[in-house]
Amino acid sequence: MRYLEPLSFEIELVGGLELSKNNLYLCQSDSVMVKLSFSGDFVGTPSIEFVPEYGVTKISDSVYVILPESTCDYRITGYDVLGNSFSDSIHIEVAEMPEISIAGPRGVLKNSQSTYSVPEYENITYFWEVAGGEIVSGAGTPRITVAWAETSPGTVACTATNIYGCIASSGNVAISVGENFTFSFGISSPYLLCRGDTLLLSSEDEFPAYLWSDGSTNREIAITAAGEYWLRVTNSEGFYGYSDTLTVLAKASPQKPIIGRQDSLLQCMIVAPAYQWYLDGAVLSGDTLKSIVLKHEGEYRVEITAKNGCKAMSDAFRYSSVKEIVKNLSIKYNRMTKILSFDNRNLTGSLANTVQYNRLRIYDLLGNLLYSGDFSGEYLLEGFTAKIILVEISSDINTDAIRKIILL
Helix, strand or coil, X not given: CCCCCCCEEEEEEECCEEEECCEEXXXXXXXXXEEEEEECCCCXXXXXXXXXXXXXXXXXXXXXXXXCCCCEEEEEXXXXXXXXXXXXXXXXXXXXXXXXXXXXXXXXECCCEEEEECCCCCCEXXXXXXXXXXXXXXXXXXXXXXXXXXXXCEEEEEEEEECCCCEEECCCEEEEEECCEEEXXXXXXCEEEECCCCEEEECCCCCCEEEECCXXXXXXXXXXXXXXXXXXXXXXXXXXXXXXXXXXXXXXXXXXXXXXXXXXXXXXXXXXXXXXXXXXXXXXXXXXXXXXXXXXXXXXXXXXXXXXXXXXXXXXEEECCCHHHHCCCEEXXXXXXXXXXXXXXXXXXXXXXXXXXXXXXXEECCCCEXXXXXXXXXXXXXXXXXXXXXXXXXXXXXXXXXXXXXXC
């Protein structure tokens, strides 16, 4: 009688660091080859089963490759066609190498020093490589100091190795080596700003970051007051750009001019070095005198320019050619009684019963408002220190005001 030999196989591990029989140490992303040598009375071709199955690739009936994701025990079982089996196991340790990422400035000044570091772990050896600069301290540690001398791009890289020889690398990190820079707003300093005006100040080029002298961080600022203004920008490489300092001085603006009307003539009631008239917002070319002849319907305005170059614009004076509304209207003043009256007895036309001239305003010749209120047809002119005044009577429904200069 013949006795069958018990089924068995030998496991040979190829790759990694063998700690003991069937006990292996692998680095992350490394694989191990498993070779099986069968013995005993197997019937037919043996069938092999791995538990767990993930990471196992069959090369042949007796050769397999394992790429484990983490530390794991693999159970290997062999079967013959009669169902006879034999099992064995292997233990694989996978080193979980930490991610090596470099912290430190990506933009550095020429002839300066900067520090770079990676996370610190036990049983790890660090190796640094620097191009474009020199390591002045910290070689072989997680933290180094580099002296930069060149203005061309540099690189920093770190490799970490554990006690089993497993390696993790940061790869080359590009470092820009350069210098800070200056730029100009293109505006002469000091800049004279008229009171009430606004100066928009911005950098000509666009940058990732801005810091103004007042702490704002927008690309553009609106300046309305005197002061000293500067801007610091940061480019994409981390270098600073410094503007020149712009000194802004405030200039007094002239008072708002007032338009008076005498028949078909409009007149600016304030004396100024220069005048410019507008009709419906458009410049009236050539109309640069103190007065202008009414020719067209619309809204008239006058802009005056002071000796210091500052300007002021009047309110709109609305002119309409509907003559029946203003026919024979007149403002009268009795110097004996000091009574101001408005004669509208000859008002004709379709609006004769609806137009009410019921608003009264009084100005001095500098444009200062002395009085504003309702008007019922008469008003006692008392309490005014000005000797010459401008009287304006207007309607709620008709913007065509009646104005007259009166000597008190």
